[in-house]
Amino acid sequence: MSSKKKTILKVIILGDSGVGKTSLMHRYVNDKYSQQYKATIGADFLTKEINVDGDRTATMQVWDTAGQERFQSLGVAFYRGADCCVLVYDVTNTKSFENIKSWRDEFLVHANVSSPESFPFVILGNKIDIEETKKVISVKSAQDLAKSLGNIPLFLTSAKSSINVDPAFEEIARSALQQNQNDADAFEEDFNDAINIQLDGEADSCAC
């Protein structure tokens, strides 16, 4: 019966304002791109039905967030229940790259994940369609950062030209599904422990 329950994978996209979070979400979910996206106020999400590893289906909720504001209580509301966090920088913007680590920390502080050390992150270096002379973040720097943050998978993408977006989200889906399964297993384990403790307690009380 539990296998029939709808699996929802919640994916949060974080990063500085203007790096292309909304574009990536729309490219992945609707396969559309527009030059004209308004600033995201708070958060928004789109859903997509996906097949994972051929035989499993799930609903992916892709959460797009505002890049300018650091929310406190609302951050908890946005991030809670996330199965994967996508950190986005713009390959033409140094500051957005330097802020990747602080976005990761921001997420871990507010998301209240069960195992921060194993929680899945994916880094996307977006806007690679832009001419080479304008790129300021080298592939090597990005790889070093991804490695230093715990071998986080890294993809260089372009929402505009639809480069690497689908492969990146396939990886995101796999990581999210794994995390979702881990959380479900942990919950089941805790639930069984609680039942066992209760049964032990009942036996003691009978002996009295």
Add this chain to the structure above:
Amino acid sequence: MAELVQRIIKKYSTREQLIANGVWKNELYTFSNDQILSRKARGWLWKSLLLHVDEGDYNDVRHEDYELIAIPDISAEKTATDDATVGSVSQHRGTSRVPTGLKKITNGIKKLTPREVHTHPLHSAEDPNGNDGDMSLEDTLEIIDLDLSRLLLDEIFQKSEVHSQMKQIMLSYLVLSNRSGLPLTEQRFSYKQGYHEILGVIYLQLHSLVSSHANTSKATLVIYSKLMNQLAPTFYNETNLLNWEKNYFIPILQVVSPSLYTIFYNKRLNAHSNLIWLIRWTRLLFIRELSMNDSLILWDHILTFNYQLKILMTCIIIMLLTNVHDEISMIDSHDNDDLIEFMLHFKDDYAKKKIDILSICKISGTLCELWSYKNLNGMKSIVTDFMKANNKSIDPNRQRIENKLRQRVARSLNK
């Protein structure tokens, strides 16, 4: 426009009459068949409601506090700060807001900390005005530039002179709201995304109305500041937004529409917070949720400031929800993902249902009046009557069951 304004002036001899009868009794909107006021007419209306002045009087002494600040050249500022004095920076800026005591004090000595502080360094309580900003001038100007570059309300915002004008108005507002005597480069700013869209809507109504760029800027700054003085502390400050939901939105919703309250605040496991959608509804005053014409009619009412913004916003939102009560009731109640998605994409669904925005404004005003007298039963009966009149009279429980069945069938067909 001139003919319409003449008719309005002839009909309403005082500003109070214009507000009470023209706006709140909806008389203004009957002047044209399609209820649409032209931009110029609306610009005139807002100017009359908020500036209380006639054309050309924007330099009126009553508005001398609304000073336009020149945009500083950040690169020049940096150089100046590095090797010169505070005085040279403030002179460059050309603002009179810098206290004279801070000018020309260092004579070439590098200034490491400000000489004056305005809050106790160990005092952590938030500014009662909701000013929770912590951005430098450089970061603030950078994000304003980015946001203005993607302000899509109208093509005029792509013009460089309009961009500069908007940037100047925004910075002037931020300096005004800071009420800090510190030089610009030492101030921290509380710019939030969304500020630019509110400014854009006001600018659009005024830019074709007044004779010069300077007058447009000044008039826009005055109206924007008056609106933001209520909007920003309540809805752009996170703590205050949470308190608004807890102290106003939830209690009023619970009283006037128990069925909507149950739908939105049903104690589900892992339910999403309603603030996820409320944040955009409140911060942008409905411009992403409603058509521009409907939003502007709501803004006409808001800008009369007849009622506290936090109460009026609560009542308007409840009325908008009541208008789509049936649609909301039909959303799968198993979890609130679908409900939050519906609210985030309200415009797509709402467009299918014609809304009587004038009735919603009128009833929202009545609810505010009743709230001030604590007439909760009166509020409830008004909302109930509106709901009955605007929704099909099908039992909501039956609708929910039908909807669940429909979704199950759809799911099984998709497998």
